């Protein structure tokens with residue numbers, strides 16, 4: 051099933067769009083205008099498929115998953131849409147003939163950066179896979195006016211610049227005001243008896259906003275399916291019905307105006323970290339309420355019995371962020387649809403499934419009951435009742451065991467615990483990699499696992515090969531297709547057929563030549579964007595991900611400092627030239643970016659080491675430049691403290707592009723090594739069991755390492771002797787202290803950096819030894835690609851469908867097919 055593409059028609063469509071949108075010809079239009087016009091032409095191809103898909107879903111009255119997420123890190127849409135419509139090369143050719151360069155056009159599109167990192171990008175990959183596999187699904191999120199901040203580096207510091215991604219308009223979205231809903235905050239709950247003597251609850255004296263949906267198409271690969279990502283915007287109620295103005299309540303009207311403006315203003319840039327802000331809870335409830343109202347309205351179009359809602363809808367809760375879904379669904383079912391508690395509970399507990407994405411304590415969402423009940427008074431009553439009933443159950447099951455109540459209650463110590471709410475009311479709880487799920491079951495959620503073992507399951511994450519290989523690495527994609535055909539695009543397990551080529555020297559040369567071309571491409575990007583010259587013949591050793599203590603960029607840069615010391619002391623050291631590449635956005639104020647940049651400054655400008663070591667911090671790491679970076683990497687740094695990274699997904703993108711993992715036994719690294727074999731990765735450091743044991747014993751003594759390891763001591767002293775910050779030798783003292791000294795409740799070297807340092811340095815040496823063996827390296831790199839099949843999000847989605855969502859595949863027919 052392919053799109054019938056008519057080149058001349060497409061060219062005409064682009065020219066027509068330029069005329070209609072801007073009153074310009076192709077020659078007169080600027081690059082942004084060309085991007086917009088081309089996007090509208092692509093949207094035109096999408097539209098018939100989008101309509102046909104939604105018609106088919108309605109006609110077949112399909113069971114649907116709603117992926118509820120505060121974050122969708124979609125990246126750019128144009129290239130991805132062309133790829134999935136299978137017209138990328140045709141359009142490139144058409145544009146060439148018009149004198150237009152597709153790469154330049156794609157570069158005009160701002161990333162839709164409606165997410166922080168792994169969790170948001172996972173949601174985007176899942177949407178791609180759902181559409182490609184033909185499953186009825188939609189995503190629900192927020193149309194933040196400002197997405198993830200743009201990062202600039204000034205004097206080594208990160209500067210956060212607002213990301214006004216909508217300023218030139220978003221060509222692919224469609225505003226659907228006809229599906230708007232009111233969402234209410236605050237006020238109080240009035241209870242009265244209806245004519246049948248039943249208790250009725252109404253929220254009075256509330257403030258409200260109107261949630262207005264924008265639909266974004268999610269194009270399946272080559273199958274006519276176009277699903278929808280709904281992102282909700284907020285508009286003030288008063289422009290909607292003017293009621294408050296008419297009553298003369300000017301103050302309330304203004305408040306509602308501000309409420310609407312604030313709610314969707316900006317994405318909280320916190321990854322794996324809960325900040326507890328009132329506005330964040332407003333955002334959560336806002337999109338959750340609107341999304342449930344939309345699902346129920348859709349359901350009622352074709353179904354009459356709301357008691358069977360769960361037969362047609364399942365809500366997947368992407369972490370605890372949308373778990374207020376549970377109580378809001380109960381509220382709507384009872385207060386608006388007239389069900390009693392038991393009926394509503396039956397529906398809700400068959401509708402909601404929860405994914406846990408982290409064990410980091412600071413990411414656990416707990417809302418003070420004062421705030422929660424003030425903002426969501428009726429929803430809070432329902433949470434209280436859920437808690438009351440659950441605590442009763444606990445008392446029966448574990449008589450006299452107060453500890454169970456302390457750990458498992460939904461409300462405890464004056465807080466609403468969102469994970470507990472999701473587990474109590476959900477029918478499924480899943481972790482995102484085997485090890486992570488095991489840790490949940492044995493450690494973090496042990497009590498819940500003992501009580502509800504049937505709810506727990508693992509779903510190892512995955513990534514979409516359409517974006518991260520087919521689009522991001524066209525040279526390798528073509529080479530693979532040349533060898534094994536193109537079935538891998540929709541079934542990544544086919545990559546294993548590459549194994550027969552890994553010992554073939556010609557294939558090895560071809561493969562490494564592609565890697566070299568990709569390194570040239572990245573070197574050019576770095577030169578243009580960072581002004582740093584890097585040697586494409588050097589080892590590209592890459593760590594790109596959010597900056598976070600547990601991800602241990604600090605370990606990486608301390609090791610670079612150590613290597614530099616080694617090279618200075620022994621200029622004849624026989625090691626290949628290396629380029630250490632970092633890319634990461636940080637929580638405001640985190641100093642490691644400054645350290646990396648300062649180290650880069652010193653090393654890159656030291657002629658004595660003759661360019662054998664370079665350090666680059668790529669500014670504004672995001673989905674679009676990630677595609678270029680993965681394609682060019684030789685070594686993939688996955689060095690989190692074991693047990694802390696739930697899964698990781700960058701690790702899979704590197705593997706798919708032929709980089710070798712240098713990592714700890716953490717998250718999905720464990721499964722990567724299982725697939726590719728221990729000889730084709732380098733693993734080091736403490737295991738998760740060891741880390742957990744140390745943690746339970748109160749840590750370890752980093753001073754012992756400091757006292758006994760001269761190399762480590764030298765590196766640490768360089769943090770405080772001005773070596774990397776002449777103008778302020780105190781600049782990195784905090785980092786030094788954090789590694790060596792306890793500080794209040796915080797243990798020295800919380801993330802075991804010094805403990806793992808030697809093993810890490812040895813792992814690097816081992817990796818370089820491998821690199822020196824050219825053929826061995828090529829074979830290992832090829833094996834990484836050949837063994838990456840498991841890590842497609844298509845596989846992950848099939849598992850969610852089989853075990854949790856129980857969806858049926860749908861076929862969509864369109865008249866203009868090839």
Ligand code: CBF
Nearest residue numbers: 168169407408482695696697698
């Ligand atoms: O499951 C997707 C990703 O989610 C996180 O990014 C998160 O925000 N909790 C985790 O840190 C990753 O390990 C995980 O891959």
